[in-house]
Amino acid sequence: MGRKLIVAVLCGGPSSEYEVSLNSGRNVFKFIDRKKFLPTLVILQKDFSLRIGSQTLPFPSGLRRFDVVFNALHGQFGEDGVLQSILDLIRIPYTGSDTASSFIGMDKWLSKLFFNKSGLVVPSSRLFKQKEFPEKVKFPLVAKPRRGGSSVGVELIYSRKQLKKTFEKIWKSGDDVILERYIRGRELTVGVIEKKGKIISLPVIEIVPKKRHKFFDYQAKYLPGHSDEIVPAPISRSLAGRLQRSAIQAHKSLECSVYSRSDFMVLGKKIYILEVNTLPGLTQNSLVPKAAQAAGMSFGDLITLIIKSSLERF
Numbered sequence: 189m190g191r192k193l194i195v196a197v198l199c200g201g202p203s204s205e206y207e208v209s210l211n212s213g214r215n216v217f218k219f220i221d222r223k224k225f226l227p228t229l230v231i232l233q234k235d236f237s238l239r240i241g242s243q244t245l246p247f248p249s250g251l252r253r254f255d256v257v258f259n260a261l262h263g264q265f266g267e268d269g270v271l272q273s274i275l276d277l278i279r280i281p282y283t284g285s286d287t288a289s290s291f292i293g294m295d296k297w298l299s300k301l302f303f304n305k306s307g308l309v310v311p312s313s314r315l316f317k318q319k320e321f322p323e324k325v326k327f328p329l330v331a332k333p334r335r336g337g338s339s340v341g342v343e344l345i346y347s348r349k350q351l352k353k354t355f356e357k358i359w360k361s362g363d364d365v366i367l368e369r370y371i372r373g374r375e376l377t378v379g380v381i382e383k384k385g386k387i388i389s390l391p392v393i394e395i396v397p398k399k400r401h402k403f404f405d406y407q408a409k410y411l412p413g414h415s416d417e418i419v420p421a422p423i424s425r426s427l428a429g430r431l432q433r434s435a436i437q438a439h440k441s442l443e444c445s446v447y448s449r450s451d452f453m454v455l456g457k458k459i460y461i462l463e464v465n466t467l468p469g470l471t472q473n474s475l476v477p478k479a480a481q482a483a484g485m486s487f488g489d490l491i492t493l494i495i496k497s498s499l500e501r502f
């Protein structure tokens with residue numbers, strides 16, 4: 189047996205998902221297998237310094253002391269390929285997808301082009317850059333920021349007035365707007381994980397937001413009891429199989445690595461893909477850990493598998 193790997197569990201970061209990332213990071217730090225790894229919780233502060241306990245280190249050189257970075261960041265910077273390219277530059281292995289796949293996965297517009305090309309179906313959608321408004325549209329529609337996450341900025345739109353307000357808000361945040369057909373169907377999400385080079389699909393989860401949430405919005409995602417997440421989803425075996433194959437196809441279409449989670453809407457017989465999450469949440473309540481557990485994999489084993497599969501890339 190070799191020595192234990194020294195792992196930086198990196199969380200926090202400059203994005204709006206700072207708090208969620210802290211939860212993912214702390215959870216990974218708590219359950220990582222200490223027989224195999226020597227973990228340190230490293231918090232990336234909003235000013236880009238690294239906090240380890242009471243110690244502050246500069247970014248990124250403070251990461252050089254580690255064998256591998258467990259990337260528990262979410263959203264802008266950590267999930268969009270920027271951190272990945274910095275770690276590539278200073279030659280530190282990290283978990284998850286590479287720079288290019290992370291960049292494409294964070295860009296919902298580019299992702300759609302890749303999904304289309306691989307034969308997956310996306311809700312019909314259009315892109316609106318600053319100051320471009322649609323002419324004639326039929327409501328309801330979904331408006332979302334091109335590079336968002338955690339449902340931040342996603343709105344169900346019923347009127348021209350609401351559309352204008354939502355567009356202005358997204359533009360003000362510096363992003364483009366994607367306007368999509370509202371799929372009034374069931375929402376399902378599927379995690380995949382690579383094991384010895386093979387992509388394995390986890391059990392399908394159905395998401396049922398509680399009544400006062402019209403869709404899986406920020407509150408429904410993060411407030412306990414605001415949505416039911418049913419695993420395995422109460423759907424036919426054939427639909428579950430189709431969804432699992434679609435999640436593997438989505439993972440491949442963006443050339444993702446190690447693990448990802450794809451969000452789908454199902455209406456009638458049709459499966460629509462919404463997005464691939466290249467760094468899905470790893471908190472106590474997150475979806476991939478729940479699906480892994482339903483498949484008989486403990487959270488600690490999931491983390492071990494993520495690290496092992498990631499290191500195969502380096």
Ligand SMILES: Nc1ncnc2c1ncn2[C@@H]1O[C@H](COP(=O)(O)OP(=O)(O)O)[C@@H](O)[C@H]1O
Nearest residue numbers: 311330336337338339368369370371403404462
């Ligand atoms: N076209 C759509 N039709 C119906 N609901 C949608 C649509 N797009 C998004 N949603 C709802 O909004 C949520 C967030 O959208 P998503 O595209 O997954 O972005 P995020 O990256 O913020 O999770 C979804 O989980 C779903 O509940």
Ligand SMILES: [Mg+2]
Nearest residue numbers: 339451462463
């Ligand atoms: Mg989503």
